[in-house]
Amino acid sequence: MKIDLENIDVKRIREILRFPLVYPLGRIFIKLKFRKDKITSVSYEYALDLVKHNYMGKNKVVITNILMPSELFFALNLFPLLPEVASAFTASIGFADKTLFHSEEIIYSKDLCSVHRNVIGLTRGGILPNPDFIISTSHPCHSALHSFFLISQFFGGEYLPIDIPLKNNNFIGYTAKKFEELFFLLAKKLKIKNPIYGLERAINYSNLARNYLVEINELRKKYLVIDGKNFLDYAGMIFSTFGSHWGVKFFKTLRDEIKERIKKKKFLPYKKRVYWLHLGPYFKTDFFDWLRSKSCAIVFEESSKVYWDELDPKDPFNSLAKKVVNARIFSDVEERFRLALEGVKEYGAEGVIIFNQWGCRQGAGNSYILRRKLIEKGIPAIVIDGDLIDKGNFPLEQIKTRIEAFLEVL
Amino acid sequence: MGYFLGVDIGSITTKVVLLSYKNEKIDILNYKISNTGIDGNNSAKRLIDEILKEENIDPQGIKGIGVTGYGRIRVDFTDFTKTEISCHGKGVNFVFPKARTILDIGGQDSKAIRIGERGEVLDFAMNDKCAAGTGRFLEVMAKVLEENLENFGKIHMETKDKVEITNICTVFAESEIITLLSEGYDKNSIIKGLNYSIAKRAIPLLKRVGIERDVVMTGGVAKNEGVRRAIEDILGVEIYVPFEPQIMGALGAGIFAVENYKI
Numbered sequence: 001m002k003i004d005l006e007n008i009d010v011k012r013i014r015e016i017l018r019f020p021l022v023y024p025l026g027r028i029f030i031k032l033k034f035r036k037d038k039i040t041s042v043s044y045e046y047a048l049d050l051v052k053h054n055y056m057g058k059n060k061v062v063i064t065n066i067l068m069p070s071e072l073f074f075a076l077n078l079f080p081l082l083p084e085v086a087s088a089f090t091a092s093i094g095f096a097d098k099t100l101f102h103s104e105e106i107i108y109s110k111d112l113c114s115v116h117r118n119v120i121g122l123t124r125g126g127i128l129p130n131p132d133f134i135i136s137t138s139h140p141c142h143s144a145l146h147s148f149f150l151i152s153q154f155f156g157g158e159y160l161p162i163d164i165p166l167k168n169n170n171f172i173g174y175t176a177k178k179f180e181e182l183f184f185l186l187a188k189k190l191k192i193k194n195p196i197y198g199l200e201r202a203i204n205y206s207n208l209a210r211n212y213l214v215e216i217n218e219l220r221k222k223y224l225v226i227d228g229k230n231f232l233d234y235a236g237m238i239f240s241t242f243g244s245h246w247g248v249k250f251f252k253t254l255r256d257e258i259k260e261r262i263k264k265k266k267f268l269p270y271k272k273r274v275y276w277l278h279l280g281p282y283f284k285t286d287f288f289d290w291l292r293s294k295s296c297a298i299v300f301e302e303s304s305k306v307y308w309d310e311l312d313p314k315d316p317f318n319s320l321a322k323k324v325v326n327a328r329i330f331s332d333v334e335e336r337f338r339l340a341l342e343g344v345k346e347y348g349a350e351g352v353i354i355f356n357q358w359g360c361r362q363g364a365g366n367s368y369i370l371r372r373k374l375i376e377k378g379i380p381a382i383v384i385d386g387d388l389i390d391k392g393n394f395p396l397e398q399i400k401t402r403i404e405a406f407l408e409v410l
Numbered sequence: 411m412g413y414f415l416g417v418d419i420g421s422i423t424t425k426v427v428l429l430s431y432k433n434e435k436i437d438i439l440n441y442k443i444s445n446t447g448i449d450g451n452n453s454a455k456r457l458i459d460e461i462l463k464e465e466n467i468d469p470q471g472i473k474g475i476g477v478t479g480y481g482r483i484r485v486d487f488t489d490f491t492k493t494e495i496s497c498h499g500k501g502v503n504f505v506f507p508k509a510r511t512i513l514d515i516g517g518q519d520s521k522a523i524r525i526g527e528r529g530e531v532l533d534f535a536m537n538d539k540c541a542a543g544t545g546r547f548l549e550v551m552a553k554v555l556e557e558n559l560e561n562f563g564k565i566h567m568e569t570k571d572k573v574e575i576t577n578i579c580t581v582f583a584e585s586e587i588i589t590l591l592s593e594g595y596d597k598n599s600i601i602k603g604l605n606y607s608i609a610k611r612a613i614p615l616l617k618r619v620g621i622e623r624d625v626v627m628t629g630g631v632a633k634n635e636g637v638r639r640a641i642e643d644i645l646g647v648e649i650y651v652p653f654e655p656q657i658m659g660a661l662g663a664g665i666f667a668v669e670n671y672k673i
Contacts, residue, residue: 375533385538397480398519402536405495409531 008095010126017055023048024120033058040044040363042253043237046246047089049134052131053079060190063131063151065144068162069320071206071243071311072183075198076190079244083119083128083151084144085236088175088282090122090232091389096283099125100390106150114361114390116147123151131157133186139164141362160185160226164325173378175321183390184315196316202243203313209247212255213238214306220299229288230296232280235303271295275349277302278356278363279372280329283391290400300347302329305339333366337373344379350410353403358385358393382406411471412671415458416501416664418494419450419481421519421632422545425660426457428465431473436504440465441657444571445475450481455565459489464488468492470632476667478659480518490670495534497662500627503529504665505652510622513612514643514658515631517545522615524622535618542578543611545630550580551604555597559634565601566636572602578611602636609640610662616645626650628658 034041038361073080099121136148152159165171187195241247309321374381387393416427427441475488478497512523523534554560577583632655
């Protein structure tokens with residue numbers, strides 16, 4: 001069945017999503033449709049649960065950004081909705097053309113990051129639910145602060161920005177205090193007594209999911225059974241599900257699948273191995289299939305790196321603060337460089353592809369510095385100027401030529 | 411003794427080079443350049459037919475064909491392809507063994523390439539996602555100025571002053587030129603300014619890969635002596651141009667075909 005995305009009736013769909021029966025039926029459909037693909041099945045079941053919590057009209061809706069610790073929300077029985085992830089998802093199903101068009105009704109400059117342009121479009125088009133709380137950190141990018149503020153101005157919701165400072169004497173303590181204040185403020189508004197019990201549960205779930213991801217990353221050092229392209233897709237699960245049972249279920253399923261493939265010797269063939277920095281295009285494109293046709297494998301990617309220690313249930317806010325402030329994956333050039341060097345060595349990559357998101361201020365600023373630094377260390381690197389969401393900013397043929405030449409150089 | 415073909419299907423022109431390979435020596439026997447049109451595959455096949463007829467060579471005698479350029483992925487007469495970046499390195503190295511840096515300005519893109527002693531690519535940089543600083547930019551401007559593009563070099567050399575063109579966007583630059591003309595600026599000074607405008611777009615690419623002598627310029631724009639002089643003027647480095655700067659990619663593709671045959 002082909003869905004006509006151009007003429008989709010969003011209002012009608014929102015009405016349908018209020019019926020409780022939709023969800024058990026949806027779950028049966030997902031289980032049947034993806035019975036042979038457990039990873040996709042779990043991720044879709046999670047997405048269905050996310051929709052259920054946020055579209056049935058029975059729960060408070062919290063919109064937040066990537067790297068804001070989802071544990072804080074799951075602890076309060078909130079199901080955080082990440083517009084950046086929704087943005088990528090809508091692009092993947094071919095809906096972003098429409099939502100980007102909606103965004104131009106409010107923000108017309110195409111020089112802004114398409115992820116956030118699409119966030120505005122998703123809200124404008126009535127696809128995202130009207131939020132009760134909009135919470136955004138200033139890290140990893142400032143765009144979220146602005147686009148989320150705009151959402152609150154147009155569509156309501158209490159806007160709660162969280163400033164994440166650059167490294168200074170007490171930056172972890174400062175951030176921890178901010179998280180603590182936010183957590184108890186939300187608990188009070190939601191009338192939750194003893195919210196700290198929920199936080200303990202969320203921290204434990206988070207640690208379990210983390211440890212599965214650590215195990216996955218260790219297995220990937222030795223075995224190539226799933227291409228990094230898939231892990232670029234799983235980034236949404238990394239950003240969204242930690243602190244929930246879904247996170248545990250998803251990463252356990254992924255770990256089990258990898259082990260199974262290793263056991264059955266389902267190794268991917270390759271001639272070239274590359275390390276991928278930043279995320280990749282989420283709209284429909286044959287780019288990654290083409291890359292595979294060139295026998296090039298993405299052996300690891302920046303977004304899958306576990307850069308934080310296990311969280312301490314007895315000191316949750318400090319633990320979460322450390323997790324967030326140490327996440328310099330998309331911004332801090334020195335830290336990205338260090339992680340890339342480490343990744344290239346650990347995963348046996350021959351070169352690095354640095355994806356440069358159009359309109360990403362912090363990313364565009366340091367991509368070429370990063371490339372230069374890698375080359376100085378003898379690691380071939382290439383910057384690809386493209387787009388995660390807007391295929392209009394992704395000149396496919398030119399990009400293929402550049403990558404192909406890069407592979408010839410390797 | 412064997413014959414090999416190198417084909418470069420670019421956005422504007424298609425180039426074919428016929429090579430002979432005998433006693434470890436490669437010679438260029440003939441080459442042809444034609445508009446690509448809407449079907450690069452057929453344009454290339456037509457040029458191949460013409461060249462083989464002229465040289466009286468049986469198609470069966472062709473030992474290998476290498477293809478490069480944007481049209482390389484849609485050809486049906488060979489599956490041996492290389493990117494134009496690698497091919498330019500190889501082709502220029504054949505003509506100028508001392509070349510270490512290449513500036514190639516073609517119809518829709520421009521690129522700087524740093525190469526090693528064997529023509530192997532060490533680093534490369536390409537223009538942004540628009541036609542600024544490419545052959546297409548000059549074509550559009552020539553049309554606005556009602557001047558034959560082939561005269562841009564001669565006019566540049568004969569003109570003392572230049573008008574600075576501030577816009578890099580092809581469409582905006584077109585409007586700027588119309589305004590300059592209406593304000594009474596001399597057409598020849600505008601042409602000289604356009605050549606400098608191209609040079610200023612190309613130089614950061616060269617600096618990005620690192621400028622190492624000898625520097626060679628290829629692509630259709632290399633035929634415009636004005637652009638070459640403008641780059642030399644700004645950089646203070648002599649720029650060499652091959653006997654036919656448009657065929658270096660095809661030449662490289664042909665040499666790769668020879669190397670592939672030897673393997």
